Amino acid sequence: MSQELSDLDRRLINRLQDDLPLTQRPFASIAEELSLTEQEVVDKVRQLRDDGLLTRFGPFFDAEALGGAFCLCAMSVPEERFEDVLTKVNAHAEVAHNYQRDHALNMWFVMATETRGDIIRTAREIEHDTGLEVLMFPKKREYFVGFRVNA
Amino acid sequence: MTLDPKDRAIIEATQAGLPLVLQPYTVVAETLGIAESELLERLENLKKNGVIRRIGAAPNHYRLGMTANGMTVWDVDDSLVDDLGDKIGALPFVTHCYRRPRALPMWPYNLFAMVHGASRDEVHAKRDRVAELLGDACRASDILFSTRILKKTGMRLRGQKG
Numbered sequence: 534m535s536q537e538l539s540d541l542d543r544r545l546i547n548r549l550q551d552d553l554p555l556t557q558r559p560f561a562s563i564a565e566e567l568s569l570t571e572q573e574v575v576d577k578v579r580q581l582r583d584d585g586l587l588t589r590f591g592p593f594f595d596a597e598a599l600g601g602a603f604c605l606c607a608m609s610v611p612e613e614r615f616e617d618v619l620t621k622v623n624a625h626a627e628v629a630h631n632y633q634r635d636h637a638l639n640m641w642f643v644m645a646t647e648t649r650g651d652i653i654r655t656a657r658e659i660e661h662d663t664g665l666e667v668l669m670f671p672k673k674r675e676y677f678v679g680f681r682v683n684a
Numbered sequence: 685m686t687l688d689p690k691d692r693a694i695i696e697a698t699q700a701g702l703p704l705v706l707q708p709y710t711v712v713a714e715t716l717g718i719a720e721s722e723l724l725e726r727l728e729n730l731k732k733n734g735v736i737r738r739i740g741a742a743p744n745h746y747r748l749g750m751t752a753n754g755m756t757v758w759d760v761d762d763s764l765v766d767d768l769g770d771k772i773g774a775l776p777f778v779t780h781c782y783r784r785p786r787a788l789p790m791w792p793y794n795l796f797a798m799v800h801g802a803s804r805d806e807v808h809a810k811r812d813r814v815a816e817l818l819g820d821a822c823r824a825s826d827i828l829f830s831t832r833i834l835k836k837t838g839m840r841l842r843g844q845k846g
Contacts, residue, residue, distance in 0.1 A: 587743055
């Protein structure tokens with residue numbers, strides 16, 4: 534892990550991955566645990582965020598519960614056409630994330646749209662634009678995740 | 685759950701993050717023109733209903749040394765996949781765990797688990813632990829490392845259509 538982090542920073546990063554209480558002073562319990570003032574906690578969180586060690590502080594929403602549709606999609610793109618196909622795929626605002634992966638299916642992207650119908654329509658458009666098949670892997674079930682990064 | 689306009693306003697006001705001040709909800713309530721007690725009550729409800737998963741910070745994996753991520757994929761017996769999926773999701777190094785449809789014959793895998801680590805070797809070692817958990821229920825598996833981020837945009841709630 535990164536060397537420039539102090540012990541306090543590490544404890545704070547680990548602690549901030551827990552759920553904070555919904556109260557007027559959400560930093561009070563952390564401040565007490567770490568023997569800091571609440572203002573010191575707020576300042577440190579801001580510093581960690583500004584330094585890019587924390588990406589975001591706030592509520593984490595279940596994207597699907599907010600409405601809208603999501604779908605993981607994959608394409609097998611010939612190497613020599615990769616950049617051209619990428620430009621065409623990314624041109625669709627519905628494509629939210631896109632990753633190159635080392636597999637015959639080498640382009641994996643997530644579409645985020647208002648409706649399920651928009652997902653299928655966008656996939657057909659991408660197939661039309663590129664002449665390549667878009668495989669769709671909609672989520673059938675999500676399993677509970679207990680992930681934490683130990684700073 | 686159905687979100688009423690006030691809920692949607694709260695979500696829109698907080699999805700980029702909370703203000704980093706001593707009393708962030710006081711500031712958000714003022715911005716929205718509602719009482720802080722109502723804001724807290726509504727947030728509590730959104731949490732109960734699963735719209736909000738938690739309130740806290742997201743660490744930057746990359747800056748904290750978790751530079752390798754592998755999408756591990758598994759062909760698991762349909763009658764066992766849900767029980768096993770819960771166990772794999774609970775592993776501390778799995779960030780996402782989903783059951784998805786197969787795309788035969790090219791893609792026989794129905795269980796997807798994203799595994800993070802400091803190196804590819806570490807990701808491989810963690811993948812072995814998933815394989816142990818799955819045992820004979822798993823017929824085939826693969827691991828796909830990401831080699832390049834091609835696009836990354838925040839997913840935001842869009843304004844309601846008029």
